[in-house]
Amino acid sequence: MARTNYSYEKRQKELAKKKKKEEKKQRxxxxxEDTTEQKDDLSSSEDGSDNSLSQSI
Structure with a gap:
């Protein structure tokens, strides 16, 4: 009767955890980056709004 190769299973489990952790890091x-871009967009639009208000006065 063949024995179960636990070291192989353990290695596969470790690789799966590593892959999941890397994907989480990338997300x-x-x-x-998305929040930084949104803040930049908001800052630009706010600056533009202030200029348009001063021009209309």
């Missing part, structure tokens, strides 16, 4: 980085 987190992408989310931070």
């Amino acid at each position: 987190k980085i992408a989310k931070q």
